[in-house]
Amino acid sequence: MPGIGRRIRRVLWRLALGIIGLWVAGIVMFSFLPVPFSAVMIERQLSAWFSGDFRYVAHSDWVGMDDISPWMPLAVIAAEDQKFPEHWGFDVSAIQQAISYNERGDGRVRGASTISQQTAKNLFLWDGRSWLRKGLEAGVTLSMETVWSKRRILTVYLNIAEFGDGVFGVEAAARRYFHKPASHLTQSEAALLAAVLPNPIRFKADAPSGYVRNRQQWVLRQMRQLGGESFLAQHGLR
Structure with missing residues (x-):
């Protein structure tokens, strides 16, 4: 034995x-090759097959940052991680605020994941909450922040983020919801896509609820407060 x-x-x-x-x-x-698929895409595809849904196809159409409207990276930074250019993968103050909020025990859980952490999780790990996954996520995030530039992290994030049921990446989202390439997204359209990111299965870009519309307007205000397109140039993200 x-x-x-x-x-x-x-x-x-x-x-x-x-x-x-x-x-x-x-x-x-x-760090230099297009990402063909992510762990979350594989997870969604296998889940659909196991449930008998063989029409579901999880895929993304890779595009470089030069082929993405500048409003889109600005929108996701405004919505998800305004300290993205400055931190080393983790927003310590946001984590502390989330811990304090969650300790109140009202049943709602607030996250504090940065764009870097979300990219690490979506690309290499799985959905769900556990200390094991969070620990692995931390290690992958640090590795990515060491090897990749901020611009590369943002590019990969925009190409693998889930924007709806079976819709991964900003190019697929732009064509599905607005019938145009990602390079032609307007400021308002980019803000709407960013507004559904917290829960892209529940929140619909093609049938936005009042909450999503309110969040879209909030994202637009945050984009203006960050300084618009000059924010991206200032931090080397374009």
């Missing part, structure tokens, strides 16, 4: 090293 236990631990250790090796290779490769 002791020998079996050692063999199991050895297998698990090798498996863990193999997974870490794949993550490291992915981080290096995707």
Whole structure:
């Protein structure tokens, strides 16, 4: 029995090293290669197949930052992570505020994930809340922040973010909801897409609720307060 236990631990250790090796290779490769799919896309696709939905197709159409309207990166920064150009992957003050809020115990949970953390989770990990996933997410986030530029993180994020049921990436979202390429998105359209990001399955860009419309207007105000397109140039994000 002791020998079996050692063999199991050895297998698990090798498996863990193999997974870490794949993550490291992915981080290096995707620092310059287009990302063909993400872990969340695979998870959504397998879930659809297992539930018998063979019409569901999770895919994204990769576009570089030069082929994305400047309003779109500004909108997601305004909506999701206004300190994105400054932090090293984690917004400590936002984490502290989220902890204080969640300790009140009113049943609602506030997150504090940065764009970098969301990119790490969407690309390499899985949905759900657990200390294991958060720990892995922290390690992947630090690795990405070390190897990738902020512009690269933002580009990957915009290409794998979920904007609706089966709609991944800003190019697919722009064509699905506005019948145009991502390069032609207006300020208002970009703000609407950013407004659904907290829950793109519940919130609909093609049938926005009053809450989504209010959030869109809030995002637009935040975009103006950040300084508009000059904010992106100032921080080397265009």
